[in-house]
Amino acid sequence: MFVIYYLIAMCLFSGVNACLLSYFYRRPLNTYFTAFFFSIVLADFGYLFLALSTTIEGAIVANKVCYLGACFLPLFLFLLICRLCSFDLSRWVKLLMFLYSAFVFALSCTVGFSDVFYESVRYVVLNGFGSYLPTYGPGHVLWDFLLYFYMVANVVVIIVAAKKKRNVSYKTLIAIAGLAFVSIGAFILARNMENDTLLMPFVYLIDELVLLYICALVKMHDVMNSVLESLEAENTAAYLAFSPKGLYLGCNDIASRYFPELLDCRVDHALPSDIEIEGIFKEGMEQLKGASGDKVYRFTYKDRYFKAVMRNVHQNKKLQIFLFRIEDETNIQRYIERLDANNTELAALIKNNKDQIRLFQNQMLVGMAEMVNNKDGFTGAHLKRTKEVVSILVAKMQKDPDLNYSKEFYDDMIAAAPMHDIGKIAIDDHVLCKPGKFTPEEFDEMKTHAEKGAIIIKNLLSNFQSELFVEIAKNMAGGHHERWDGSGYPYGLKGEAIPLEARVMAVADVYDALVSKRCYKEAFSFDDAYDIIDKSMGKHFDPSLKKYFDQSRAELEEYYRKECEAERAEAEKSSAESPAN
Numbered sequence: 001m002f003v004i005y006y007l008i009a010m011c012l013f014s015g016v017n018a019c020l021l022s023y024f025y026r027r028p029l030n031t032y033f034t035a036f037f038f039s040i041v042l043a044d045f046g047y048l049f050l051a052l053s054t055t056i057e058g059a060i061v062a063n064k065v066c067y068l069g070a071c072f073l074p075l076f077l078f079l080l081i082c083r084l085c086s087f088d089l090s091r092w093v094k095l096l097m098f099l100y101s102a103f104v105f106a107l108s109c110t111v112g113f114s115d116v117f118y119e120s121v122r123y124v125v126l127n128g129f130g131s132y133l134p135t136y137g138p139g140h141v142l143w144d145f146l147l148y149f150y151m152v153a154n155v156v157v158i159i160v161a162a163k164k165k166r167n168v169s170y171k172t173l174i175a176i177a178g179l180a181f182v183s184i185g186a187f188i189l190a191r192n193m194e195n196d197t198l199l200m201p202f203v204y205l206i207d208e209l210v211l212l213y214i215c216a217l218v219k220m221h222d223v224m225n226s227v228l229e230s231l232e233a234e235n236t237a238a239y240l241a242f243s244p245k246g247l248y249l250g251c252n253d254i255a256s257r258y259f260p261e262l263l264d265c266r267v268d269h270a271l272p273s274d275i276e277i278e279g280i281f282k283e284g285m286e287q288l289k290g291a292s293g294d295k296v297y298r299f300t301y302k303d304r305y306f307k308a309v310m311r312n313v314h315q316n317k318k319l320q321i322f323l324f325r326i327e328d329e330t331n332i333q334r335y336i337e338r339l340d341a342n343n344t345e346l347a348a349l350i351k352n353n354k355d356q357i358r359l360f361q362n363q364m365l366v367g368m369a370e371m372v373n374n375k376d377g378f379t380g381a382h383l384k385r386t387k388e389v390v391s392i393l394v395a396k397m398q399k400d401p402d403l404n405y406s407k408e409f410y411d412d413m414i415a416a417a418p419m420h421d422i423g424k425i426a427i428d429d430h431v432l433c434k435p436g437k438f439t440p441e442e443f444d445e446m447k448t449h450a451e452k453g454a455i456i457i458k459n460l461l462s463n464f465q466s467e468l469f470v471e472i473a474k475n476m477a478g479g480h481h482e483r484w485d486g487s488g489y490p491y492g493l494k495g496e497a498i499p500l501e502a503r504v505m506a507v508a509d510v511y512d513a514l515v516s517k518r519c520y521k522e523a524f525s526f527d528d529a530y531d532i533i534d535k536s537m538g539k540h541f542d543p544s545l546k547k548y549f550d551q552s553r554a555e556l557e558e559y560y561r562k563e564c565e566a567e568r569a570e571a572e573k574s575s576a577e578s579p580a581n
Contacts, residue, residue: 003129007048010201014041017208036076040204043069053130056123060112067108074150075101085161107139154180179210238326305333383418389508390417396548416473420480423453451490454478475499503542526557
């Protein structure tokens with residue numbers, strides 16, 4: 001009874017292993033794995049039926065069931081080994097091998113009807129279980145040829161794969177070699193035994209366990225299977241897989257076309273350090289470590305641009321694979337580069353147009369300044385000089401990293417400076433051109449030039465200048481007489497409520513008034529002018545502008561000296577030409 005229980009256990013184990021295969025390696029379920037496992041189930045049940053048989057007829061039927069599994073097992077094992085070693089056989093070769101196995105099985109089915117396969121067969125009871133003793137016929141040599149052919153073929157495939165197939169894992173090769181040698185040894189041993197009922201089911205069990213181990217390796221190394229597990233992916237991108245230790249596990253055909261160096265890389269080994277892609281994928285794996293989701297990694301290789309979507313693939317909550325899904329973005333990047341080139345040309349064109357607009361704007365402002373100059377005789381020169389003072393102060397402000405204003409803002413401040421007194425156009429001539437001091441009523445009217453100037457600028461420039469320029473020019477015209485302490489006009493603004501451009505204009509306006517000669521006063525010396533402005537910081541002027549004024553002092557004095565010399569030379573020239581007129 002022990003033998004019967006043993007064979008029942010072998011049948012149960014083979015069935016459980018087949019179910020484990022279907023669960024463990026279910027997507028995609030390889031046909032050869034499935035066929036091999038279920039052939040073992042048939043063979044094991046054949047041995048069980050043979051042991052339970054009580055007549056020669058029952059033994060012959062059970063023997064045929066054994067041959068149904070045994071005739072195809074060597075074929076499926078060979079096709080499995082070819083698949084695992086990345087050998088592709090043509091459909092005709094596979095069909096011929098299948099037909100040969102089927103033919104041998106058909107010969108085995110003639111037992112009891114013909115002497116071609118067995119000349120005779122005798123029923124016996126061995127150790128308490130049924131069996132038979134055959135006398136082999138001439139056709140049985142075909143079964144022997146089938147066994148020895150697949151033994152030799154398996155060894156050849158394994159040796160060639162070890163030498164030439166770098167995309168086959170050494171671990172897989174070692175397991176396959178062990179499987180093949182166990183099977184070969186078992187078949188040879190069985191040929192010299194009186195009965196193989198006890199040996200072959202146990203050998204089949206070992207084969208199944210080895211194949212389940214190989215399934216685990218193949219599941220990790222077969223990158224397309226990993227892709228299906230993690231992404232349900234399309235076949236339009238390159239895929240590469242690495243182990244958590246950074247060992248190369250494999251790639252698909254697209255990846256080998258993108259990175260030909262992979263063809264010389266052995267799986268289950270780190271990429272050679274002397275190839276370019278080693279550093280690329282090492283950097284990608286460093287970024288992926290510890291990441292909870294997908295990571296995007298862009299890199300260049302041989303003048304081409306690639307985008308890699310990287311993912312950690314887990315199985316049973318354990319990290320198994322670093323998976324790279326790679327797309328070639330070269331065409332996209334080159335299109336972007338062409339767009340950038342076009343944008344550069346467009347930016348240059350826009351800048352040229354802006355320069356032309358700014359030139360027109362400056363010419364217009366000069367014209368307005370001349371209009372004011374024609375009314376009071378000195379405002380035009382004042383506008384010219386205050387623009388230069390603003391320019392000098394702004395140059396110092398631009399060097400301060402604590403100020404976060406744009407270049408456009410500073411440029412517009414300089415360009416708008418000559419417009420700060422444009423409101424004087426609206427002042428009556430008898431007030432504007434009056435020599436000497438104003439009466440209180442006249443001074444009140446004169447003070448309106450700031451607010452009127454802001455209105456003029458808004459109405460004049462809003463339709464064809466940028467909003468920023470209009471705002472700056474309006475603030476400089478309307479706020480250059482405001483004071484830091486709130487005692488200025490026309491709005492009585494205080495502190496930082498006064499726009500920055502108006503605060504800068506206030507310094508420039510007063511400095512020019514101090515160091516320039518007017519009809520109602522003489523010019524102050526540079527030292528006196530400096531002292532007056534310095535003492536007014538925090539009262540009349542923004543105290544934060546003091547450092548820029550101090551930095552500009554020498555440059556301002558040099559500018560006014562040159563202006564004074566130029567005015568003196570012009571006056572002497574006019575005096576010399578007067579008698580001739």
